[in-house]
Amino acid sequence: MMSGSYIPYGRQDVTADDIEAVSEVLRSDWLTQGPGVPRFEASVREYCGAAHAVAVNSATSALHLACLALDLKAGDWLWTSPITFVASANCARYCGARVDLVDIDPRTYNLSPRALAEKLVQARKSGCLPKIVVPVHLAGQSCDMEAIHALGEEFGFRIVEDASHAIGGQYQARPVGDCRFSDISVFSFHPVKIITTAEGGMLLTNRNDLAERAALLRTHGITRDAARMSSPPDGPWYYEQVDLGFNYRMTDVQAALGASQMKRLEAYIARRHHLAGRYDRLLANLPVTTPWQHPDCRSATHLYIVRLQLARLSRTHRQVFEKMRELEVGVNLHYLPVYRQPYYQRIGFDRAAYPEAERYYAEAMSLPLFPAMTEEQQDRVVSALLEALQ
Ligand SMILES: *Cc1c(COP(=O)(O)O)cnc(C)c1O
16 A cells, blocks of 8 residues: 555645735735625626625624624524534524524435424424524535425524535535525535635625625625615715624735635536545445435535445444544544533533434534645545445
8 A cells, every 4th residue: 555644634726826816916015804805705606696795804794794694683583403513503602592403414414404393393392493594515416495485484493504515516506605594505615615715604694684794794894885874974084883793804815815716616526526536436345334425415515424334344433433544544533412412411412313413413524625635645545445334
């Protein structure tokens, strides 16, 4: 076996063009609040076919602003998937709202519309229906948005898509982020995600009111628009703080990197698909379950998650992980279920309510996948896995 250095599970791809785009901003008059952010917003908005885009300093901030724009408050409920990064749930806690979790679909590992429907019927009886549901497009594959949207109409909740993994993905042949079945969609541009701005995120929506409110709260709740002020301007210096907002702004430096990366989005997705297809073939005869693709979706393929068929193995899940790490393959687990986090355990979740998430957590493993990964590196991952499964 070829030796070599550690292969991470994900890694950014930064080109000479990206560096030039960033350098140009550094030499310009505007490091922040210049033309770069609106330009990046326009490129993502146009790609996705949504009416509005608001760039911010992280997807976590975008999720927070989404909840605020939809008026989530103490006493309200937000529901999401247990198999996600904690930010999908934390956004509710920032607003003082309560979090509940809906079990996953055993094939896609996304929030299950069937489990959601059952839980909604129960919640209606006990008078604690959610105000917001946050479907998470795990690994870049869209949730069943048509079904979730239909439930939203029936039970009266708003929908925020956590599409942190999914820019470049499609649902029913339309881009994820078009908000056809949701109020808001959120992307992350952290370096392990599909495209990067170092730190960064974006919120997309077709609703003017939500876009305006998110943009206002992104910058302290301050407006320079006379139409939104409580009194006529005292002079040209005048602005008003009309609400309590934050500094969640993206810089022009970050936006330039993002806009430059957007040009390679299609190439990134194609490369990820090529590598994922290659994994599918190379792993076909191993005791692992490879990712299932829903026919309605083109996944952005952010993650390549396999499930170990433990009944066919003499090693444990943990032993396989340890062996892979020892062989310098950066496998990971996306994610420790939210209800197992000590912070959420204190709120008091019952694991038994999430049998599919528990089974997933006992078997899942993300293999390295990123656009600059070579086939040689991928072959090394596969031989390591062969060895680790022995
Ligand atoms: C990465 C991620 C986030 C948070 O993104 P940041 O940009 O790091 O704040 C939120 N949700 C999911 C599902 C993620 O993977």
